[in-house]
């Protein structure tokens with residue numbers, strides 16, 4: 001069976017005054033119906049850019065490589081140019097929950113009106129039906145007095161309510177693929193649990209595929225089936241969630257897990273991965289993690305090695321250099 | 330008031346809600362009768378339900394929201410500022426001393442300004458520096474502390490990832506050397522490593538610059554690590570407050586217990602051991618009488634007088650306060 005979504009060898013570059021920025025390099029991912037793929041990784045590692053590519057939402061200064069493919073439902077999204085085609089991936093087959101809730105609601109239009117309009121564009125229903133679907137969705141994401149909140153502007157809602165309203169809007173069209181970019185960062189943990197359960201129910205009910213971007217490894221553990229770990233535009237490790245969290249191989253993945261604050265050990269210092277993320281303008285040659293890797297050997301091959309994923313256990317892929325350092329360290 | 334920097338006394342904040350022009354005005358009870366004292370040099374944590382009034386309270390303390398009743402006093406070294414009754418000149422002074430790091434960095438950063446100008450703006454608006462050179466130095470200094478590269482300074486915010494933008498807003502808040510910072514979900518958008526990094530930075534600056542923080546966050550592990558005192562909010566009320574270790578080890582209020590049980594486990598095999606909250610989520614437009622948590626409380630005790638009692642904190646251990654209805 002073919003995948004719902006398959007991203008093959010994707011590079012994303014931005015032209016800026018200071019030159020060409022490589023935000024994403026040679027990424028391949030797939031998502032099946034009813035599956036949740038989690039993406040984790042350092043800030044600036046290209047998670048949002050990857051998700052936006054799937055809806056062709058990156059700005060005008062973006063370029064994609066010619067041999068890249070983003071196959072959704074057997075069509076290559078990167079070839080889409082007509083309005084009709086773009087409509088299919090923007091709110092039709094694909095919905096996105098954006099990282100910044102404020103950015104996705106127009107400030108001067110009530111949130112209810114925006115939800116209704118969206119539904120009218122993509123579904124063959126009338127206004128009243130759209131309104132009742134919207135209010136029902138607002139209730140399901142845990143918004144009290146949904147009928148009244150429906151009549152408010154985004155700035156009148158709390159941060160977490162805005163985020164939930166956006167989740168409600170994205171789910172209301174029942175897309176085939178949901179791109180959720182840090183969808184629960186503004187929610188308290190009880191509401192977060194509720195929203196995660198809702199998303200899981202809907203995935204089951206509609207066999208939706210989901211890309212779930214988050215830096216919260218606890219959330220990843222709760223929702224994802226598979227995980228891809230990104231660093232500076234590359235996927236350095238990917239595999240089943242259990243494998244990645246319990247048996248991480250790449251030094252970057254290990255570093256991320258060690259940086260987690262442990263609520264059961266408050267005396268432990270917070271331990272970030274040392275060093276700075278290199279600028280995407282000068283990505284390190286060879287292994288992208290080498291400027292911060294604790295196992296980096298200046299005499300070694302790190303600088304010359306080519307980034308390439310290798311399967312170490314069934315379904316568990318690690319960057320080839322990551323395998324060696326995993327064993328040495 | 331000796332070692333307190335901020336006193337919040339019986340503060341309530343309401344907003345108006347009106348369905349349309351002809352319908353009756355209703356009130357959103359965002360913050361209800363809140364009393365807190367924030368000690369100088371402390372890291373005061375504010376956690377709680379989404380929509381419970383944390384941002385509103387933080388903004389009220391900064392003088393950025395009207396206060397419907399009660400008062401907020403800022404005890405500076407030389408004098409007190411009463412924010413409920415403050416003139417323009419004093420408010421200007423106060424704004425130098427108290428800064429906000431926003432919840433939503435996207436909305437907070439002007440798209441038409443370079444990162445350098447965004448960070449420099451408070452210095453220029455408040456006329457803190459005397460020359461462009463001095464401004465540049467301070468901007469570079471704080472940018473480096475927030476792990477932004479020099480070359481980043483020339484770019485516009487749209488070219489940054491969410492986490493990078495958050496570091497820009499942190500740099501902007503810290504550049505004027507304030508005494509008091511309200512950090513509203515300031516690390517929520519950051520990956521764990523940078524989060525740890527920024528928290529270490531905030532801690533470090535706290536001792537170096539003698540800063541006091543009101544730290545609003547949904548991330549309880551983070552709060553447990555950095556905060557000395559924590560207050561838990563639910564539907565406009567503080568339902569529990571105390572020294573952070575004590576509160577996390579020994580939560581008393583049913584809402585606090587449910588909250589702590591819901592922290593997602595990093596172990597994929599341990600999905601969902603959370604105390605699930607069922608029942609109607611009450612609305613700030615129409616809060617239930619008596620205990621505000623009553624409609625969802627998973628374990629109202631035999632003695633629970635939830636329906637009758639008025640909300641108010643009782644001290645159960647030194648410094649550990651719990652809503653009285655949950656104690657009785």
Ligand SMILES: Nc1ncnc2c1ncn2[C@@H]1O[C@H](COP(=O)(O)OP(=O)(O)OP(=O)(O)O)[C@@H](O)[C@H]1O
Pocket residue numbers: 014016021023041042043044045046047048049050059061099280487488489490491492493518520
């Ligand atoms: N329009 C743009 N022009 C130039 N550079 C850009 C643009 N959009 C993104 N970038 C750069 O691309 C890189 C990847 O950004 P992206 O937003 O995908 O990061 P992210 O992984 O989502 O991070 P975060 O966790 O902080 O949200 C960053 O270095 C960012 O500065």
Ligand SMILES: Nc1ncnc2c1ncn2[C@@H]1O[C@H](COP(=O)(O)OP(=O)(O)OP(=O)(O)O)[C@@H](O)[C@H]1O
Pocket residue numbers: 155156157158159160161186187188344345357358359378379380381382383384385386613
């Ligand atoms: N400008 C406003 N106009 C009308 N209502 C408002 C306004 N600002 C806040 N509110 C309301 O006040 C209540 C408290 O909101 P607040 O933003 O303080 O919550 P919060 O605790 O910060 O939540 P979150 O964790 O989701 O950010 C909510 O019901 C919200 O809708």
Ligand code: SF4
Pocket residue numbers: 251252287288289290291293294295296297302305321322323324325326
């Ligand atoms: S190749 Fe070298 S620098 Fe890169 S992850 Fe492996 S050990 Fe670390």
Ligand code: SF4
Pocket residue numbers: 582583584620621622623626627628629630633634635654655656
């Ligand atoms: S007073 Fe009763 S209903 Fe309210 S939180 Fe306590 S036990 Fe629950």
Ligand SMILES: [Mg+2]
Pocket residue numbers: 047048049099181490491492
């Ligand atoms: Mg992002």
Ligand SMILES: [Mg+2]
Pocket residue numbers: 158159160383384385432513
């Ligand atoms: Mg808030």
